[in-house]
Amino acid sequence: DGGITQSPKYLFRKEGQNVTLSCEQNLNHDAMYWYRQDPGQGLRLIYYSQIVNDFQKGDIAEGYSVSREKKESFPLTVTSAQKNPTAFYLCASKDGAGLQETQYFGPGTRLLVL
Amino acid sequence: AQSVTQLGSHVSVSEGALVLLRCNYSSSVPPYLFWYVQYPNQGLQLLLKYTSAATLVKGINGFEAEFKKSETSFHLTKPSAHMSDAAEYFCAVRVAGGTSYGKLTFGQGTILTVHP
Numbered sequence: 650d651g652g653i654t655q656s657p658k659y660l661f662r663k664e665g666q667n668v669t670l671s672c673e674q675n676l677n678h679d680a681m682y683w684y685r686q687d688p689g690q691g692l693r694l695i696y697y698s699q700i701v702n703d704f705q706k707g708d709i710a711e712g713y714s715v716s717r718e719k720k721e722s723f724p725l726t727v728t729s730a731q732k733n734p735t736a737f738y739l740c741a742s743k744d745g746a747g748l749q750e751t752q753y754f755g756p757g758t759r760l761l762v763l
Numbered sequence: 764a765q766s767v768t769q770l771g772s773h774v775s776v777s778e779g780a781l782v783l784l785r786c787n788y789s790s791s792v793p794p795y796l797f798w799y800v801q802y803p804n805q806g807l808q809l810l811l812k813y814t815s816a817a818t819l820v821k822g823i824n825g826f827e828a829e830f831k832k833s834e835t836s837f838h839l840t841k842p843s844a845h846m847s848d849a850a851e852y853f854c855a856v857r858v859a860g861g862t863s864y865g866k867l868t869f870g871q872g873t874i875l876t877v878h879p
Contacts, residue, residue, distance in 0.1 A: 653806075655806075680865055682865075689772060689871055689872070690871060691767075691853060691869035691870055691871045691872050692807075692853070692867075692869040693869075694866060694867075697865075697866065707866070737804075739806055739807065741807075743865050748795075748814040748815065748816075749814070750795070750857070750865055751797075751809060751812065752809075752865065752867060753809070754799075754806035754807040754808070755806050756805055756806045757804070757805065757806050759804070
C-alpha cells in the first residue's frame with residue numbers, strides 16, 4: 650500500500666529536549682511539507698522540500714529544523730528553542746504538477762510537553 | 764498574498780439536513796482551491812479541488828463545491844447530512860504559477876456536528 654507514515658503517534662517532550670518526528674512516504678513524490686496544527690488556527694507551514702538535499706523555511710520555522718537526505722524521508726526536529734511545541738504535526742507530500750497538483754497528508758503526530 | 768476565511772468555526776445540522784460550509788478567499792492571481800476533511804486525531808483527506816475547469820466541483824462522500832469568482836467564494840455543500848460527516852473541514856488555497864512551491868494556505872477550519 651502506498652502512503653505517508655508518521656511516527657510516533659504521540660510524543661512527549663521534556664523541557665530543553667530536542668525531539669524528532671518521522672515522516673516517510675513511498676509514493677515517489679518529490680515535494681514534502683511539514684505543517685503545525687493548533688485548535689482554531691488551521692494549518693501553518695513549518696518547512697518544505699521540493700527535492701532531495703533541498704528545503705526551505707515556511708511561515709513558522711523558528712525552533713524547528715529538517716533534513717532531506719532521501720526522497721522517501723523528511724524528518725522534523727523540534728528543538729529546545731521552540732517554546733510552545735504542543736501541537737498536532739502533519740506531514741504531507743505533493744503529487745502532480747500544475748492543475749493536477751495535490752497534497753496528501755499523513756496521519757499526524759501529537760506532541761505534548763511534560 | 765493569498766488568504767482563506769471560513770465563516771463559522773462550528774456548524775450544527777440535523778441528520779438529513781443540508782450541509783453548507785462557507786469559504787471565502789483572497790488572491791491576486793487565479794487560485795486553486797481545495798476542501799479537506801479531518802476526523803479526530805487523523806490526517807487530512809482531500810474531499811475535492813477546483814483547478815479552473817468546471818466551476819461546480821463534485822467530490823467524495825456526496826460533497827460538492829461551487830467556485831464563484833464574483834463572490835470570491837468556494838462554499839462546500841451536501842444535500843443530506845449523515846452522522847459519519849461529523850468532522851472538521853478545511854478550505855485551502857494555492858496560487859497558480861510563481862514561486863509558491865505548491866504552498867497551501869488554510870482556513871481556520873469548521874467543525875461540523877450532525878445531530879440524530
